[in-house]
Amino acid sequence: MTKNPLNPRLHKPALKAVPAALLGLLGCSLAQAAGFQLLEQNASGIGTAYAGSAAVADNASTIYFNPAGMTELRDREISLGGSLVDISAKFRDNGSFTGTPPGVPTLAGNGGNAGTTNLVPNAYLSWKLSPQLWGGIGISAPFGLKTEYDDPWVGAAHARHFDVKTLNINPSLAFKVNDTLSVGAGINYQRISADYLRTISVAPLPTPIGVLPLQASSVSFRANDWSWGWNVGVLYKPNEDTRLGISYRSAIKHTLDGSLNTSAPAAAAPAVAAIGNSGAYTRIKLPETLIISGAQRVNAQWEVLGDVSWTGWNSVQDVNIVRTSSVAQPITPTGASGATAQTLEARFRNTWRVALGANYALNNAWTLKGGLAYDRTPVAAAETTLVSLPDGNRTWLSAGAQWRPDADSRVDFGLAHIFVKDTDINNNQLAAGRGLVRGSYDSRIWLMGVQYSRAF
Template sequence: MTRRVVKTCLSLALASAASHGFASGFAINEQSVSNMGTAFAGRSSSADDASTVFGNPAGMARIKREQVSGGIALIHAKTDIDNASGSNDGDMVPFIGAPMGYYVKPLDDNWSFGLGLYVPFGLVTDYERNFQGRYHGDRSEVRVITLQPTLSYRFNEHLSIGFGPTINRIDGELTSAINNPIPGAGDGKVEIKGDDTALGYNLGVLFEITPQTRFGLTYHSKVDYRLKGDTTVSGPGFVIGSSAGTYDASLELTTPESVDFSVTHELNADWTLYAGSTWTRWSRLEEIRADNKGVGGLLAGNLSSISEPQNWHDTWAHAVGAAYKLNRQWTLRAGLAVDQSPTNNTDRSPRIPTGDRTILSLGTAWSPNDDVTIDLAYSYLMEDDAHIERDDYSATYKNTAHGLGAQVTYRF
């Protein structure tokens, strides 16, 4: 048993799962279906509904009626794996959903209160049983659910600010195959589970130059987690070697801060234009380290403290979009986004086989009356080829994904 195999199995527990979300790394973008229709261009400046609690909390100042918004985004991903031998079907991302819900209430002419519940990071990878790269990653699942109470204050007709602490719950699960010390006994299995709750914050500024043009700037803070759970090693060879069993495990992980800047311009009564850029500090993910207590037997030296370099880099995402008001009830949207991958060719693994992305989005909003709006959106993602080069596994991944979102806003 080599240290390389075991360390690869364990150390990527929570940086692993979201290679097919609609944002880079293991972030996802789907916190608002109304923003999804423009490829999230104008996310920090549009403030069209209660989902601005996430997009820019200062945008609550533009909401004049108490309202709730809720919805879900569904993602279906497909991966083709080329230039590899063995079993490499690549259909490792199940059909998944990301729910969201928001509430905004104006308190007076200056103050507004909001509450948001959304998923900022997550997704799943789950390879087939005989996947050739199973020693580098088999099944990975990570979820972050965030609750954000928020206040905004409007200084005057031009300037508003907003702030909300975030309460973030993370849990993850990882399984990987490892070589069995008994020849012919089949693979062993390593499984890690862990969770934690940590605090962060969301801060935003909205500047309305004119009634038709506004700029938004939103800062989402980093969140430091120390996940605690257990590591389980199983397989007949590991029982004999006395390394099988369940051990206390801990893993430190920081989800990165990001800055979103965007502009919204109402060209006329029918057309609205959007543009925006998001910077994410993925360079915080230099390595993942897992610590396990009480490990004995043949693998004690390999399992006690494990780390693997990631060496991710900071990324930029850029988007442009437009909305056309067809009539009093219907609005049509479209958008285009490009998003850098934080990974590099040296350290990229089957758990995060992602490349730079291009995303095309279409959307619509139907308002049968002044109290209700139903938003629908569709996105198509295509990635540049992602190459993986490991000692015992190499392949080229070609990733695509379809996203479909629905959201309902009700005004009291």
């Protein structure tokens, strides 16, 4: 059989004990797809803007996008990749208001660049168990979010630091029904952790135990959870030039247990701690996703790819942080056990993403890639935009290449620039003592990725 550069696969020759180092490496905290979903589950898809993600099945990372695609792989394959993500998010003030009386020290400033630069790695292994059955495992980070503001920052009582990380362990099976149809399924054991820090209030607070300098004090919420989900996929090949894929990943419900802790200037620290420290939890339902993909080889050199995906973000509405123990001196109802200490009003909506891409076989060793995509934000309005997630509609422009040094190895390179529509914010938390943040965000994202895949 002659090797086709666009389809090299036709050339046939106790989980909770995961080490802390692995959690730190793979539990990355970024947000590149709309909301805080991470599309960077491989680097090989960056060059085509992840068009055809559930149909391509050209390396072991298909375990995440469509487990049925393992039937297109050889006896054993590994895929190791990483994506460097650079995010810029700069706030422009347009009438933010803290509500404090004149002459009272309060919060001000634009907070600098709230974006970060981080690495999102992933790892996959698949193997052929029988002529019709494949098994595999993937380790990745499906969701993540990180924003961090510099001082001074007018929105510090909304959030100064917000960091959500996930780690997903995804054992999977695929069954080849016949030469045209394959099915796959997997289970997901997912860890999520949250680290949230904000200034307690925009102004000092008179209390029975004295006037507390809450504009110079902070409260943090740290919590984590492990939970289960599942995913399924189907791959249909009416002929050797056409592949159609559909995959579904379930929603995963998490209950994050942790604590609320305060810090304050030395003189006020004991009093602030007395009214703020307690156990706490929050519940969040990470969204389900559906992907429909196609890959069509036009001729020996060209292959076109398409992708439509849906994410059920309306599972994320009001996120309540609830105390599990009373503070030492509860001077307000929110200090009692079972009381809601704070509510993050996300009010997300469901979203769609569409992508188109193409591969061009330059020669037997090199394939060039390109892609475009449009990704709608789940943030519904300026009034529900959170300073921890200043998200906007996104347009992807991607390019990349694949190098095949030998019959068993592939190295993928990808580069993408994501244009983010300016994001308006008009989040009013004056009644809660956190002020009004009004203005807009100027944001942009760069992605660079490398992935090594090998059959053996």
